[in-house]
Amino acid sequence: MTDHVLHERRGAHLRLSLNRPERRNAITVAMYAALADAITAAQDNPDIRVITLEGEGVDFTGGNDLADFMKEMPQDGQTDIPVWRLLRALATNQLPLIAAVHGNAVGIGTTMLFHCDLVVAEEGTRFKMPFTELGLVPEAASSLILPRLAGRQLAAKYLLLGESFGVEEAERFGLVTHRAASGELAERLEAVVATLLSRPPEATRLTQRLLRGTSHDEVLERMDLENGHFSERLTSDEVRAAISAFFMSRQRA
Template identity: 45%
Template sequence: MEIQTTKAGGILTLEFNRAERKNAITSAMYQAMADAINAADADAEVRVILFCGKPEIFTAGNDLDDFLKTSPDAPIADRPVFRFMHALSHCNKPVVAAVTGAAIGIGTTMLLHCDLVYAGDNAKFSVPFAQLGLCPEFGSSLLLPRTAGHARAAEKLMLGEAWGVQEAYDMGLISKVLPAADVLAHAQAQAAKLVALPAASIRATKRLMKSGREALQAHIDVESKMFGEMLMGAEAKEAFTAFFEKRKPDFSKFA
């Protein structure tokens, strides 16, 4: 299974399990995670959801081959990636992430919707949407400036360059930096602490902390519409063509 699911001790663990493709996420993987999150939210036995990848890679983000196979006529909100992010952003239970290696694109975006994020000293982050002729996704253009401040967020979202784990910690993106070998065990221990606490209190605390969810959803809707339009645009076509041709894209001909 490319998304390995394990339920034990009140924790549902969702593990990216496609190391041969750097844990790049396909539509089937997004749908599997969406279904798992929705089921967990309704399952009294699950008190915490935990995401993890492999020691060397969290996720390389979208599998572009698979992503571009989706019919361009399909409404953007019907794509499995949108179902996954809707499930994650609306999840009522605490979500913990254990990040080692690179978290690229949606691999970083999804962390903005998690509650506790623990990262290894080998972790790197990037949101390279502008480099692909696209715009930010799933509330990142709202949440990242809110977390890190406008200037830092603009640098990350506009230039799309990767940044390291210490800067991610300084920006408030992650909860704690640990040696890579210790990240998963620490995240599991923190998740176990949450399991032992009153479930209703934890859900209420999360709900209060996420109070502005309606405004966030409205922002995501605007982003999604713009993302869908830009995905069909000439700049995105040039970016994706260059990616598959293994060359540097040329955006100089676009106004």
């Protein structure tokens, strides 16, 4: 458990919020574990009907805490590290899952959204997946899901080039489902949650499962493929050089 992930029950609503605003909600290994445990435990709780993911402070998340992650690099054959437990929990989740995003949503801050049923984004939000910049490969089955949503060329723009994009573009290709005016994200999210909770519970649960269908098997298979490449990349000279350059640029900033 970590104080950097807030858990709050509001009746049938489980609110999970990244709570490390002083570091732009950069996600640590402990935070991955807390999120994975919370989402997994919710599956067996009949009193929980909807889960929301949010971020405290000015950003949804600046992505992975690279310094923390590099200290906890997975060993060969490891499949139970916290970040991958979270990704599997998202892929197999059977409760309506809503993300409310604002500011910056970097790396996993964007890829986790592919596993949400609904995404509410505040105007001005920027999405970015800078994996190749860091010598890495995509995660969270984004190499499978994003081309299906946006088409191969746009997926290449975001994954190969790592170009950022805004709310309008994200809504156009289907990542964002609801937009919120600046300063009105909480109210917009609350309205979406209230509408969802007003629907008959079993019909809502069954519809969510039907929408996901059997695709989670294919998604998990792609995650395993990506994770294998990701693990190999972590020990490469390219990654060491890219991450070193990243930290040097932050020191100069």
